[in-house]
Amino acid sequence: xxxxxxxxxxAGLAFVAPAALTLAALALYPGLWVLWLSLQQRxxxxxxxxxxxxxxxxxxxxxxxxxxxxxxxxVFTGVSVALELVLGLAVALALxxxxxGRRLALSLLLLAWALPSVVTAKLFEWLYHPSAGLxxxxxGRPLNWLGDPALALPGLIAADVWRTMPFVALxxxxxxxxxxxxxxxxxxxxGAGRWATLAWITLPLLRSILLVALLFRTLDALxxxxxxxxxxxxxxxxTTETLTVYAYRSLFQTLQLGFGSAIGVVIFAxxxxxxAGYLRALRREGLAA
Amino acid sequence: MRWAALIxxxxxxxxxxxxxxxxxxxxxxxxxxxxxxxxxxxxxxxLREFERRHPGVTVRSEPLTWTSDEQHQFYVINLEGAxxxxxxxxxxxxxxxxxxxxxxxxxxxxxxxxxxxAPHFPAAVAAATWGGRVWGLPWNMNVGVVxxxxxxxxxxxxxxxxxxxxxxAQAQRIRAGERDGRLxxxxxxxxxxxxxxxxxxxxxxxxxxxxxxxxxxxxxxVDRAEEALTFMRGLIERGVSPGxxxxxxxxxxxxxxxxxxxVFLRSWPxxxxxxEAADSPVRGRxxxxxxxxxxxxxxxxxxxxxxxxxxxRRTRYQEAAVELVRYLAGEPAERALTAAGVALYPTRxxxxxxxxxxxxxxxMPRFHDLMLAARPRPVTPYYLMLSTTVQPEFSAALVAVKxxxxxxxxxxxxxxxxxxxxx
Numbered sequence: 001x002x003x004x005x006x007x008x009x010x011a012g013l014a015f016v017a018p019a020a021l022t023l024a025a026l027a028l029y030p031g032l033w034v035l036w037l038s039l040q041q042r043x044x045x046x047x048x049x050x051x052x053x054x055x056x057x058x059x060x061x062x063x064x065x066x067x068x069x070x071x072x073x074x075v076f077t078g079v080s081v082a083l084e085l086v087l088g089l090a091v092a093l094a095l096x097x098x099x100x101g102r103r104l105a106l107s108l109l110l111l112a113w114a115l116p117s118v119v120t121a122k123l124f125e126w127l128y129h130p131s132a133g134l135x136x137x138x139x140g141r142p143l144n145w146l147g148d149p150a151l152a153l154p155g156l157i158a159a160d161v162w163r164t165m166p167f168v169a170l171x172x173x174x175x176x177x178x179x180x181x182x183x184x185x186x187x188x189x190x191g192a193g194r195w196a197t198l199a200w201i202t203l204p205l206l207r208s209i210l211l212v213a214l215l216f217r218t219l220d221a222l223x224x225x226x227x228x229x230x231x232x233x234x235x236x237x238x239t240t241e242t243l244t245v246y247a248y249r250s251l252f253q254t255l256q257l258g259f260g261s262a263i264g265v266v267i268f269a270x271x272x273x274x275x276a277g278y279l280r281a282l283r284r285e286g287l288a289a
Numbered sequence: 290m291r292w293a294a295l296i297x298x299x300x301x302x303x304x305x306x307x308x309x310x311x312x313x314x315x316x317x318x319x320x321x322x323x324x325x326x327x328x329x330x331x332x333x334x335x336l337r338e339f340e341r342r343h344p345g346v347t348v349r350s351e352p353l354t355w356t357s358d359e360q361h362q363f364y365v366i367n368l369e370g371a372x373x374x375x376x377x378x379x380x381x382x383x384x385x386x387x388x389x390x391x392x393x394x395x396x397x398x399x400x401x402x403x404x405x406x407a408p409h410f411p412a413a414v415a416a417a418t419w420g421g422r423v424w425g426l427p428w429n430m431n432v433g434v435v436x437x438x439x440x441x442x443x444x445x446x447x448x449x450x451x452x453x454x455x456x457x458a459q460a461q462r463i464r465a466g467e468r469d470g471r472l473x474x475x476x477x478x479x480x481x482x483x484x485x486x487x488x489x490x491x492x493x494x495x496x497x498x499x500x501x502x503x504x505x506x507x508x509x510x511v512d513r514a515e516e517a518l519t520f521m522r523g524l525i526e527r528g529v530s531p532g533x534x535x536x537x538x539x540x541x542x543x544x545x546x547x548x549x550x551x552v553f554l555r556s557w558p559x560x561x562x563x564x565e566a567a568d569s570p571v572r573g574r575x576x577x578x579x580x581x582x583x584x585x586x587x588x589x590x591x592x593x594x595x596x597x598x599x600x601x602r603r604t605r606y607q608e609a610a611v612e613l614v615r616y617l618a619g620e621p622a623e624r625a626l627t628a629a630g631v632a633l634y635p636t637r638x639x640x641x642x643x644x645x646x647x648x649x650x651x652x653m654p655r656f657h658d659l660m661l662a663a664r665p666r667p668v669t670p671y672y673l674m675l676s677t678t679v680q681p682e683f684s685a686a687l688v689a690v691k692x693x694x695x696x697x698x699x700x701x702x703x704x705x706x707x708x709x710x711x712x
Contacts, residue, residue: 044369044391044392045387045388045390045391045670045671046390046670046671047390047392065681125541129541130531130532130533130536131471131531131533131545131550142531142532142533144532144533144535144536145536146480146533146536147479147480147532147533147534147535147536147537147688148532148535148688149688149690152536232480232481232536233480233481233482233680234481234681235480235481235482235535235536235680235681235684236480236481236535236536236684236685236687236688236690237481237681237684237685237688237690237691238481238681238684238685239690241681249677252358252361252362252365252366253358253361253673253677254671254673254674254677254678255365255387255391255673255674256674257369
């Protein structure tokens with residue numbers, strides 16, 4: 001290593017240092033603290049602070065409320081992300097073909113995505129309103145969307161799809177407009193029909209962007225909190241209680257700091273596992289280092 | 290050189306965050322409180338008056354979001370972190386024993402005598418004291434009440450109901466007579482949240498039982514609690530209440546009644562101000578009744594709620610902070626809650642019979658009686674644990690995911706497990 005290289009290296013480290021330190025202070029330290037908390041029974045109102053090792057995790061393993069929350073989280077994530085991808089892709093394809101009114105459509109799409117999620121939740125509260133809501137008016141039936149154990153989760157999924165489908169649509173659309181027209185011309189010359197072009201040209205070219213969208217959306221959906229928190233509070237009968245809502249209730253409502261942290265750690269592990277899986281897939285695509 | 294500059298910059302940034310405050314010199318009290326809803330907020334005027342009376346003391350008022358959960362979260366994080374960033378706080382009555390037990394509140398007993406508390410409603414005082422000590426001063430009062438359409442009841446020659454069974458029968462009779470498909474019978478709050486617990490407790494009391502016994506036993510009479518939940522479920526099954534009450538909160542149920550589309554509504558005093566507003570379709574047609582009991586069981590009572598004022602134990606200005614709390618809970622300050630456009634009810638009983646206040650708000654004496662007869666939710670440091678544990682179970686009974694018996698057994702089992710190691 002020459003002196004010049006060494007100096008460059010040092011300067012590089014110096015420039016990275018603030019970011020690394022900030023990350024350590026903001027992410028690593030609280031993360032380790034939560035992990036440490038999860039090994040303790042800590043309930044300040046009762047003056048309880050004692051080390052319990054893995055007891056909380058053992059309790060969670062047999063806790064029906066935890067498994068219910070885990071199931072709700074997985075169903076919510078799986079169904080809403082799948083719908084968002086399919087609908088987002090369809091909207092992107094439609095947008096690409098559309099010449100007139102495209103700008104307007106794009107701004108309307110952005111609007112749904114840009115709304116704060118609490119506003120979205122309030123909006124859907126009115127859409128789902130049992131007697132005055134637009135949804136029931138259109139259906140012509142007085143359905144109890146947020147108060148029926150069979151309808152509440154589908155209702156939340158619909159709200160989430162409405163809110164985040166535009167994100168997928170815009171990502172796909174951005175990729176679509178960069179596909180050179182020559183590729184399509186070549187396909188046409190080769191005699192490919194509309195469906196064949198979609199299946200063999202467009203979709204393969206969208207693959208990597210779809211993976212990125214999938215990664216973002218899955219991680220977001222796994223941590224979903226605000227919609228159910230505002231719309232149903234996890235009810236009725238906990239049919240919409242996700243892991244994050246359960247963690248929130250344990251941590252901030254009942255102040256079981258240790259127990260709540262244990263749920264938090266489980267969510268973290270779940271999110272990390274999913275993220276690692278996606279990153280591997282992305283690496284195969286040559287998208288991530 | 291560059292390194293040094295970075296370090297200096299970082300030190301400046303970090304140093305700037307830590308605000309320096311000295312205890313000598315002028316005092317600035319920080320007052321955290323729930324955002325006051327309604328057209329007129331009495332707080333700024335009261336705080337300026339306090340500053341005028343106490344030269345050298347400035348009060349900085351910092352409102353929190355009005356969602357109760359978010360306020361609780363804010364307090365928990367900041368008080369557990371032993372942060373002295375605020376001195377005086379407004380807190381929901383159900384948090385007082387919890388915060389006191391956690392050691393977050395200043396014990397007000399050395400300053401506040403029993404006599405000073407006597408003018409407040411007994412239910413409010415009960416919620417402000419814990420373990421024989423005073424932790425907060427009552428500030429505003431809330432009580433569960435039943436609103437009814439006085440015009441409709443009169444049309445059918447009915448008097449305000451005294452039991453739930455009578456109430457349900459009246460609702461059915463009026464609905465049958467009116468033949469209006471858009472007219473609902475009884476609206477109440479059945480969503481899985483704190484409001485559901487208030488509604489269920491009122492039915493428990495009407496059945497002569499409680500959620501938490503005096504001896505600390507959870508659900509001491511499961512049979513009567515089962516009767517209560519079965520009755521509530523029955524209201525939905527019989528069509529006396531619409532199915533959507535299982536998702537109903539205060540506003541969702543208040544609106545249809547305010548539009549004249551329900552005969553009965555269980556709600557809080559704030560709703561009356563809206564029903565009596567100039568453009569309200571039900572103006573002058575709403576009656577107020579006490580929460581009914583259940584036939585052959587007990588007399589009903591409404592749940593109390595409201596906000597108390599307390600002092601952060603970590604405050605650097607104990608004297609001034611206690612002074613502010615006593616001032617805000619004092620007679621002149623609570624009188625300001627009854628001003629036009631303020632949708633709050635004071636905790637001082639005498640104000641409910643003051644001629645000039647009654648002239649502006651004729652229903653005050655009626656609310657006085659209901660508040661006097663009302664009961665607080667279990668006054669215990671683990672109230673929120675209790676409440677959040679029973680909420681999903683009560684909800685499960687209402688939406689028929691579980692039978693009332695199953696729901697109660699599950700709630701009891703879980704509570705006994707959770708509280709077992711603590712008590």
